[in-house]
Every structure is written in C-alpha cells, then in structure tokens.
Amino acid sequence: MWCQRLPWLLRGRRGSTGCRWPWLPRGSGPVLAVPARCHPTAPASPCCAWQLHRDHLELRYGSTVMRLDFVWLRDHCRSASCYNAKTNQRSLDTASVDLAIQPQAVRVDESTLFLTWPDGHVTRYGLQWLARNSYEGQKQQVMHPRILWNAQIYQQAQVPSIDCRSFLETDEGLKEFLQNFLLYGIAFVENVTPTKEDTEILAKRISIIRETIYGRMWYFTSDFSRGDTAYTKLALDRHTDTTYFQEPCGIQVFHCLKHEGTGGRTLLVDGFHAAERVLRQAPEHFELLAKVPLKHEYVENVGGCHNHMIGVGPVLNVYPWNNELYLIRYNNYDRAVINTVPHDVVRRWYHAHRALTAELRRPDNELWVKLKPGKVLFVDNWRVLHGREAFTGYRQLCGCYLTQDDVLNTARLLGLQA
Ligand SMILES: C[N+](C)(C)CCCC[C@H](N)C(=O)O
Numbered sequence: 001m002w003c004q005r006l007p008w009l010l011r012g013r014r015g016s017t018g019c020r021w022p023w024l025p026r027g028s029g030p031v032l033a034v035p036a037r038c039h040p041t042a043p044a045s046p047c048c049a050w051q052l053h054r055d056h057l058e059l060r061y062g063s064t065v066m067r068l069d070f071v072w073l074r075d076h077c078r079s080a081s082c083y084n085a086k087t088n089q090r091s092l093d094t095a096s097v098d099l100a101i102q103p104q105a106v107r108v109d110e111s112t113l114f115l116t117w118p119d120g121h122v123t124r125y126g127l128q129w130l131a132r133n134s135y136e137g138q139k140q141q142v143m144h145p146r147i148l149w150n151a152q153i154y155q156q157a158q159v160p161s162i163d164c165r166s167f168l169e170t171d172e173g174l175k176e177f178l179q180n181f182l183l184y185g186i187a188f189v190e191n192v193t194p195t196k197e198d199t200e201i202l203a204k205r206i207s208i209i210r211e212t213i214y215g216r217m218w219y220f221t222s223d224f225s226r227g228d229t230a231y232t233k234l235a236l237d238r239h240t241d242t243t244y245f246q247e248p249c250g251i252q253v254f255h256c257l258k259h260e261g262t263g264g265r266t267l268l269v270d271g272f273h274a275a276e277r278v279l280r281q282a283p284e285h286f287e288l289l290a291k292v293p294l295k296h297e298y299v300e301n302v303g304g305c306h307n308h309m310i311g312v313g314p315v316l317n318v319y320p321w322n323n324e325l326y327l328i329r330y331n332n333y334d335r336a337v338i339n340t341v342p343h344d345v346v347r348r349w350y351h352a353h354r355a356l357t358a359e360l361r362r363p364d365n366e367l368w369v370k371l372k373p374g375k376v377l378f379v380d381n382w383r384v385l386h387g388r389e390a391f392t393g394y395r396q397l398c399g400c401y402l403t404q405d406d407v408l409n410t411a412r413l414l415g416l417q418a
C-alpha cells in the first residue's frame, strides 16, 4: 500500500523536524550515559570509557559517544594485511568476515583502541581517527562549509575577483579563488583575454571540461541555432542548467565576449539560502522537495540538432545522515510532466514548490551583475541559480561546463575542505 511503503510522504505535519529516515528504528533515542560497570581507561585520559554490547562497542571519547559495530570494526582494520597504505585501498575481503564476529579481547590506552579477534588478528584504531570517522562524529560535521547569502550578505562580504595571472600562475591565487567558490558558490576571475581559447585555459586550471550536447567549449548568441530559449534575446528566469541530465553539470563558466546593446544583466540567486529558509519556515515543504522524484526533459529538433534527454531526481538533494544540501535541481522551463507521484502528493508538492519559488524570487535574494569581456564567472550549478535580463543588440557568450568531482578534487589537493 502506498502509505506504508512511503511513510515519509505522510509525515509532513507542521512541527515535524525535517527529514528522518524510515529505516532507522523508531525511538532509538539519545545514547545513554555509560553505566557504572564500564571500563575507564588509565587516569591519564579520563575522557575515554568503553563498554561491550552483544554486537557493538560503545566508546565515549571526549563528548562523543560512538557505537561501533563489530563487523565495521573488523572491516576497517588498518593493519598491513587488511589495508594497503600505499594505495589507500582495502585489501581485506569483507565477505570473508563472520557477520557474528566479536572481539576476544579489548583494551584502550590514552590514544588507541586495541581489538583482538578470534583468529588472533589484532586491530588498532587511533581514538581521534574513530572520533572523526564514526557515524556519530560525521553527523556533527558538515561536508561542505558554506556561507549562505542574499544580495546584501554577498555584497558586504566584498569577495574579491582573482587576477587571471595569479589564478593561472600561483597556488595562492588558485586557492583563494576556490575558497571563495566553495563558500559562496560563485567566483570571478578578472583581466582575462576575451577569447574562447583563454577561457578554456582558465577552466582547465581547475577541472576537466565536461563535454555535453552543447559541445566542449561553447559560444552562443541569440541566433536560435539551438532549440532553447538561451539562444534568443528573451529574459530567462532563475534556473539551474542541465536538470535533464541524470547528473546535472557541476559548474558553469560564463564569459561575455561582446555585447553591443542594452539589458542582458545576469541574475544570481543562492538556492541553498532559499531552501534553508523553507526548511526553517515549513520543514514539511522542504521534506517533500527533497523526497518527491521529478523528471526534467530536453527535447530538441532544430536544424540538425536532435536530442532527447531525461534526468530524474528531487528538487532538493541532501545527505541523509545530516540533512545537508548538496544539489538543487530547479528549472521550470525544462521540468517534464509530473507522473511520478499520485494526485494528493502532487498537490502538496505544488505548495512546497511555491514556497521555494517565493523565496527564490525575493528581491533581496537577487544578485544582479553585468558580465563584461575580461571577467569570467564560475557558477556552482548544483547550488546557485542563474538567469538573465532580456537584451537588445549583439551579445556573445562563451563558456563551458565543469564536473563537480574534479573541481572539488583540485580544492582538496590544495588543502581546502570540500
Ligand atoms: C549554456 N548553453 C547555452 C550552452 C546551454 C544552455 C542550456 C539551456 C537549457 N535550457 C538548460 O537550462 O539546461
């Protein structure tokens, strides 16, 4: 029955606390304080204590109480025979671990947990490693530190554009650019030669270019050479691109090479800021937008271009363990027929979509910029919506899409949390 298989769709009452996951046992409640018969470690580390349960070890370290499953503890063993420290890959065959395994002996000193398994194998874990890597530790952290913004917050932060040479030639310039990009979801490079070739060199500095049906590096103007409103002079309301891909493009690069005419300003809106406000005001709306799967579609039959793309996913995508947003898919032009949920859910979804749209359209959330030759804009297409004002005259933009994985890879290699 519908309501039993999808309990989350029925729990959208006001006052509910946002997304909870149906497979977690109900009333699992807060973790109890470690009882008196626990094993305190040496007096040197009064902040650590542990207790064995039937299938897991409960370990208190500082203020974190971790519940570590025995199979998990065996599986993550970092000994030389279980884990290759050169390749950072597991060598242990997880399928060979007895799912009923229990340690034969457990010992904890001030920095390390020691487990001896029935076959005599010894596993050691640094307590700090466990505190960082356990579920309880992860739940307290965000994956991606961000500053959510409206126009005023962004403008007051006075985030600088990075000079092209510093971006291309120094790690500091690149790192500063990426830090801004990670925090705000947009970043600018200035003093770029206004050509497609120079724009491509910038893109390649941070990522692999994602080739799509629009090509690798694209040029576009209002010539309707492709069957999409982007290729006209019309205004485009805020949206994210390529919602009709199973994995929407991660980053969009825009460089305006020429504009002789009026209008054509670019609109930028922080989608996560808007979604966060919906979560605070009406968590049931947020939950629906995060759970109802939708299709987006691109059907093109213009000139020699024939394409039919379909992407499926909810408007809001969150990490299930901490409810943190990582992707918004919002494009009212490209949204396909809704046929993935029954009528009563459709009605509630339209209410939720309206609430999000109202936030996205608040004038104080709108950042308007005029793109000029020489100034390249990078937009996190998983977070920040873009749009444009109608324009007159000849206007030519070039740019490309990048993959999220590769940009984050570059950021991590520079020591940034991404
Ligand atoms: C950027 N470029 C002009 C190449 C493509 C535009 C794609 C437009 C499409 N409606 C979408 O939102 O995905």
Ligand SMILES: O=C(O)CCC(=O)C(=O)O
Binding pocket: 230, 236, 241, 266, 386, 387, 388, 397
């Ligand atoms: O013309 C513009 O400024 C942007 C058009 C657009 O939304 C796009 O190319 O993705």
Ligand SMILES: [Fe+2]
Binding pocket: 230, 239, 240, 241, 386
């Ligand atoms: Fe777009």
